Structures are given as structure tokens and as C-alpha cells.
Amino acid sequence: MPVTLKCHKGIGPAVTGTALVATDNFSARYDLDRVKGVFSRKAHRLYGQSYVGKILVLETAKGGVASAWMLREMAARGMAPLAILFDHANTILAQGAAFADLAMVDRFEKGRPSELIRTGDELRVEPAKGRVTVLNRDA
Amino acid sequence: MLHGDAGPARQWAMRHQIAVGDFFDAPDFVPVSQAHIMADTESLGPSGVEWLERLVRQLGKDKGVVVPTITDPRGLDIATYKRLRQTEAMAAIEARASRAFEGLGVLMTNTCINYQTVLPAVRGEHLAMGDTGVAIYVNSVMGARSNFEGGPSALAAALTGRTPRYGYHLAGKRKGTRHFDVTDTPRDLADWGALGGVIGRASNSYWEVPVITGFDRTPNSDELKHLGTAMASFGSTALFHIPGLTPEANTLAEAFLGAAIPPATGIGRRDLERFYKAYAAKGAKVDVVVFGAPQLSLIELQHLAVLLDGRQVHRDTTLLVTTSPENKFAADRLGLTTRIEKAGGIVASGICFYQSYAREMAQANGWQRLLTNSAKLVNIIGGYGYRPSLATTERCVESAVAGKMR
Numbered sequence: 001m002p003v004t005l006k007c008h009k010g011i012g013p014a015v016t017g018t019a020l021v022a023t024d025n026f027s028a029r030y031d032l033d034r035v036k037g038v039f040s041r042k043a044h045r046l047y048g049q050s051y052v053g054k055i056l057v058l059e060t061a062k063g064g065v066a067s068a069w070m071l072r073e074m075a076a077r078g079m080a081p082l083a084i085l086f087d088h089a090n091t092i093l094a095q096g097a098a099f100a101d102l103a104m105v106d107r108f109e110k111g112r113p114s115e116l117i118r119t120g121d122e123l124r125v126e127p128a129k130g131r132v133t134v135l136n137r138d139a
Numbered sequence: 140m141l142h143g144d145a146g147p148a149r150q151w152a153m154r155h156q157i158a159v160g161d162f163f164d165a166p167d168f169v170p171v172s173q174a175h176i177m178a179d180t181e182s183l184g185p186s187g188v189e190w191l192e193r194l195v196r197q198l199g200k201d202k203g204v205v206v207p208t209i210t211d212p213r214g215l216d217i218a219t220y221k222r223l224r225q226t227e228a229m230a231a232i233e234a235r236a237s238r239a240f241e242g243l244g245v246l247m248t249n250t251c252i253n254y255q256t257v258l259p260a261v262r263g264e265h266l267a268m269g270d271t272g273v274a275i276y277v278n279s280v281m282g283a284r285s286n287f288e289g290g291p292s293a294l295a296a297a298l299t300g301r302t303p304r305y306g307y308h309l310a311g312k313r314k315g316t317r318h319f320d321v322t323d324t325p326r327d328l329a330d331w332g333a334l335g336g337v338i339g340r341a342s343n344s345y346w347e348v349p350v351i352t353g354f355d356r357t358p359n360s361d362e363l364k365h366l367g368t369a370m371a372s373f374g375s376t377a378l379f380h381i382p383g384l385t386p387e388a389n390t391l392a393e394a395f396l397g398a399a400i401p402p403a404t405g406i407g408r409r410d411l412e413r414f415y416k417a418y419a420a421k422g423a424k425v426d427v428v429v430f431g432a433p434q435l436s437l438i439e440l441q442h443l444a445v446l447l448d449g450r451q452v453h454r455d456t457t458l459l460v461t462t463s464p465e466n467k468f469a470a471d472r473l474g475l476t477t478r479i480e481k482a483g484g485i486v487a488s489g490i491c492f493y494q495s496y497a498r499e500m501a502q503a504n505g506w507q508r509l510l511t512n513s514a515k516l517v518n519i520i521g522g523y524g525y526r527p528s529l530a531t532t533e534r535c536v537e538s539a540v541a542g543k544m545r
Contacts, residue, residue: 011162025343029182029493030522041522060344062375064519065211065269066182066494068289073184090345090375091163091306092289098158099291 003134005116007085010105010127011097016135017082019121020054022046023114026084026093028067028074037079055083055125057117061090068092072100083125085132087112103127140299148197152295159292160303169265169304174204174297175253176245177211177269178290179494180232188236195242203243204297209257210240211270212434212461212491213249219487223459224503229496245297249489250463252434254281255360257465262386265308267296271377272368272433272515274307278378280363282386284308287345287377306345307378313387315350315380315394317342320403324355325411327531328439331362332369332514333414337406339374349379350394352403357384361436368433369514418517418529421544424455426506428539430532431461431492432516440470440486444478446536452483453542457504460486484539492516497523510538 022045033040037052061067071093074080083103084093097104103125110116117123117134124133140153156168180188195203215225215233237247248257251270254277260266262282268274269288277283286306288296296302306312319338325331338349349370358366370376380388388394395401430443440462452458460479462470467488470476476486493516500506501524509525511517512535517527528544537545 009161011158030519032522040524043521060375062373064372065177065271065287065289066179068291069178069182069184069187072190072291073182073186076184076186088344088346089162091159091286091292094162095155095159095289095292098155098162099289104162 001139003137003139005113005132005134006109007105007130007132008107009130010103011094012083012101012103012127014124014126014128015055015083015103016122016124017053017055019057019117019119019123020046020049020051021057021114021117021119024058025060025062026056026058027062027064028070029064030062034070034074034079051081052079053082055085055123056081057085057113059112059114060086060088061093065092068096068099071096071102075100075102085113085117085125087114105130105132146197146201148194149298152298155291155295156299156303160305163303163305165303165305167304168301169308170301171206171265171267171296173258174206174208174267174288174293175211175269175273176208176290176293176297178236178240179212180214180229180236181494181496183236185232188232188239191236191239195239198243204245205300206297208245208297209248209253210245211249211251212494213237213489214495216487216490219485222485223500225496225500248463250434250465251491252364252436252463255436256463265302267293267302269293271371272364274377275367275371275379276364278307279367279380279385313378314348314396314398316347317349318401318403319349319351320405321351321353322405322407323411325362327512327533328361328365329512329514329529329531330411331358332365332512333411333529334406335366335369336373336514336518337410337414339370339372339376341404342374342376345375345377347374347376349376350388350391351379351381352391354381361439364433365514369518372515372518415529418527420508420526420528423508423544425510425538425543426508427457427459427504428535429459429492429509429511429513429516430535431459432513432519434491435460435462435466437466437469440466440475440479442532443536444475446533447479447482447484450482450536450540452539456539456542457506458484458539459492460484461491462486462488464489493519493523497525501525510535510544
């Protein structure tokens with residue numbers, strides 16, 4: 001039986017993909033080179049890494065209203081993450097996910113997702129059910 | 140609206156608001172009296188501008204926004220873009236976005252200090268404010284009620300006249316959650332921003348509400364503006380209370396709605412010094428000195444004009460000042476623009492630097508080292524390939540004249 005993690009009901013479609021995890025926060029404006037598709041702020045724990053097509057697992061969202069537009073713009077160019085999992089989303093990222101129809105969930109029952117999930121884990125994210133399944137690990 | 144009777148544009152708006160409201164367990168909607176939209180073309184991108192133009196076409200002869208709706212700074216000022224080496228393509232897409240918004244009945248105020256210059260909020264007023272610095276100011280200093288409303292959500296609120304009732308629209312969520320006690324009241328605007336940065340970093344969540352005590356005088360609107368914008372930038376913070384000053388907290392106990400007051404975290408001079416130190420680069424060449432983020436009030440513009448009188452900005456350094464269009468007209472009338480530009484500065488209107496193709500400007504102008512008195516800007520601009528430094532207003536001017544960090 002794969003590990004199932006319960007969370008708050010989220011936004012966007014169900015997706016399956018690979019996790020990229022960090023105990024750090026997220027802002028599309030502050031942290032990303034959206035043209036190259038990599039984290040570009042040197043102080044970020046994922047500096048230099050590509051986020052395109054990955055399921056990002058991070059702590060929370062930071063200041064910056066622009067992310068609400070940017071997720072959709074990134075998705076239109078095929079340069080968006082596949083999904084974003086937060087411990088706590090802020091309003092902007094939730095709004096941005098709704099606008100972009102990007103999968104986003106937060107508020108996990110068992111604690112911080114960055115501690116429950118490891119980089120490289122294969123995840124099934126089901127926002128409408130409030131459920132994330134770690135496919136490569138057994139309970 | 141949800142079933143499309145009011146057309147596809149308002150149907151989109153309602154669907155979007157329900158998705159967001161469900162995410163945050165909103166029980167219903169609350170009417171808003173004003174919306175403020177962040178929609179610079181850099182974050183919109185061509186696909187966002189096309190989306191807006193489609194929305195205008197869908198509305199057709201139907202009127203657009205149903206509550207007064209204003210805009211945050213734009214990506215480009217038509218009067219200064221050539222001096223900043225921004226491109227014709229940027230100017231063209233900016234013009235398209237502005238036309239689309241005007242087609243929706245949006246007032247292009249292009250400002251992030253609308254609480255100082257357009258229509259100050261009133262206690263208890265529900266708003267859809269689309270700039271983190273605006274939201275934290277109207278929530279905290281004016282006692283109004285707004286979440287951070289990203290561009291699409293603020294636009295949705297403008298089209299429906301309401302917003303999902305969650306977060307800071309709810310009285311219970313406005314309760315203080317952290318207590319900070321300041322032992323040295325900041326002096327320069329940069330110090331106020333640094334303090335906001337320290338508190339924001341420590342709070343580090345949209346859902347934390349800092350309560351700040353210990354000031355030995357009452358800060359003015361510009362000081363609270365820098366405190367709040369930095370807190371919002373570093374911490375995603377949307378609300379703070381200062382007992383005895385902000386309207387929802389006459390006392391410390393009231394700030395916590397009568398619940399137990401948590402132990403205070405002390406913040407002293409050393410904390411601010413440590414904050415500055417992370418951005419220090421004494422002696423380094425300065426490529427660009429920016430006063431903005433948030434846009435300058437008339438009082439700040441006058442202070443800069445006084446500091447620059449009889450001085451000349453170094454020829455290898457650009458000094459850029461950003462303000463709202465209303466303040467720019469006033470600064471022109473009052474002779475402040477002439478004084479700043481005579482010293483070699485550029486006064487831009489309706490932009491705020493980081494929303495203005497900062498990466499492309501850095502490449503076109505060969506800028507790397509950026510100096511500012513805005514803690515918010517040093518936080519943001521690192522991701523755009525700059526090496527940012529923070530200094531007091533006077534030291535920023537001294538460094539601009541010297542061409543290197545003083």
C-alpha cells in the first residue's frame with residue numbers, strides 16, 4: 001500500500017509526477033528565472049534547479065502579488081511546475097493556481113509536507129479529494 | 140452570474156472566486172467598495188494581455204467593473220522609458236494592456252500609494268486591494284478589511300462587486316498572534332523598512348499578525364508605509380497592530396482580542412544592524428540608486444530635492460525616483476522634478492522599478508550593484524540578477540554623488 005497523505009481540499013486537476021522538495025518558501029517574482037525555468041535567487045535552497053514539470057513541495061508563499069498572474073503565463077509557455085504543495089499557501093498563490101488551473105494543496109494532517117515527502121518521490125496529487133499519494137513508498 | 144446569464148466574463152469571475160473561496164473555507168461573499176489591480180505587463184506577459192483583451196471583447200457593450208477600480212504601478216512610463224533603455228516592444232504591450240483596462244472602466248491610477256493619494260480607506264470598509272503594501276497599510280493603519288488580492292482576483296472582485304469572505308475580512312482572523320517589542324525607534328525610512336523586514340522574517344506567514352510595542356514617538360504615514368511594505372514583502376504579512384496607534388488596538392490586550400498575550404520578542408539596534416549587514420558592500424561601485432517600492436510621497440520627493448540641491452549624480456551612476464502620476468504632476472508644479480533632474484536624477488511616473496522589466500533594464504544598462512533606501516526592494520531585486528544594498532536616504536544620495544558606496 002502506498003503512503004497516503006490527507007490535506008485540505010485544493011485547487012486544480014489531479015496530476016502525477018516527481019517531487020522537488022525544500023524547507024524554503026516560494027514567490028514566482030522573487031525566486032524564479034521564469035524564462036529559463038530555474039530558481040534564480042541565490043539564497044533559495046533550490047537555487048539553480050529546474051522546476052518545470054515538477055511537483056514543488058515548499059513551506060509557504062511569500063510577498064508578491066504578481067505570482068497570481070505569473071503561474072498562468074508560465075503554464076502558457078510550458079514552463080510551469082506541475083503542482084505546488086505547501087504547508088500553508090497564501091491567498092496570492094491560491095488565486096494564481098485557480099487562474100492557471102494548476103494543482104495546489106496545503107494544510108496536511110500529519111505535518112509539514114516538506115518533512116513527509118522527499119525529492120524524487122513519485123506523487124499522485126488529487127486536490128478535489130484533499131489527498132496526496134506517495135507512490136514509491138509503502139505504508 | 141455563475142450560470143452565465145451575465146455573460147462569460149462575469150461567469151469566469153464568479154467561478155474564479157468560488158474556487159478561491161472554497162480553498163479558504165469562505166462561508167459566503169462580502170460586498171467590496173473598491174478594487175485595486177496589480178497587472179504590470181511583465182507579470183501579465185503576452186498571454187495575460189491577450190486574455191484581458193478577450194475579456195473586454197466578451198463584455199462588449201456591457202459595462203465593465205461595477206465598483207471603483209484603480210491600478211497598481213505599470214511596467215513602463217512613456218516619458219522615461221527611453222532613458223531607462225526599455226524597448227519599443229515593452230511600450231507597445233504596455234499600451235495594449237492599458238487600453239484593455241480602460242475598456243473595462245478601470246481608472247489607470249498606476250500607484251501603490253493610493254491610500255495616500257487617491258481615496259484613503261475607512262475603518263471596517265471591505266476592499267479588494269491588489270498590492271501587498273497597500274493591503275497591509277489599509278488593514279493595519281486604517282482598519283479596513285482586505286486580503287492580498289492578486290490581479291485576476293482583484294479584477295474578478297471588480298466585475299462582481301464582491302469577494303469571498305475569508306482571511307482578513309473576518310474579525311477573528313485579525314487577532315494578534317505575535318508580540319514584538321522594539322527597543323530603538325527607527326529614524327530613517329530605511330530603518331523603518333529594516334524593522335519591517337526583521338518582523339516579517341520572524342513572522343514568516345500570511346496568517347501571522349504581529350503586534351508591535353515600544354516606539355517612543357508616533358511614526359508618520361511614510362514611516363508606516365516603509366514598515367508595512369517591508370513586512371509584507373519579507374513575511375507575506377497582511378496585518379499588524381501597534382497598540383495606541385492603529386485603530387483596532389487601543390491597548391495591548393485589545394490587539395490580542397482579550398486572549399493571553401504571548402511573550403515579546405525584543406528587537407534592538409543590533410537586529411537592524413545585522414539586517415543591513417547582509418546587504419553591505421562598502422566602497423563598491425554603485426550602478427543604480429533607486430528611490431521607490433513604495434512610490435514616493437510629495438514629502439519624500441521634497442526631502443530628496445533638498446539633499447540633491449547643488450549636487451551632481453556621478454556620471455557612471457543612475458539615480459531613479461519613482462512616484463505616482465498624481466504626485467509627479469504636483470512635483471512638476473512645485474519645481475521638485477526640476478531640482479532632482481538638474482542634479483542628474485530621473486523622476487519616473489506610474490512605475491515602481493521592480494515591476495518594470497528590472498532584469499532587462501539591468502542587461503541593457505549594465506547595472507549590477509543597486510542601492511536603495513527600500514528594504515522591500517533589496518528583498519525582491521536579488522532574484523532579478525542585481526546585487527542589492529540598503530542604506531539610509533542620505534547615504535544613498537551621498538553614494539549616488541560619489542558613484543560608490545559610502
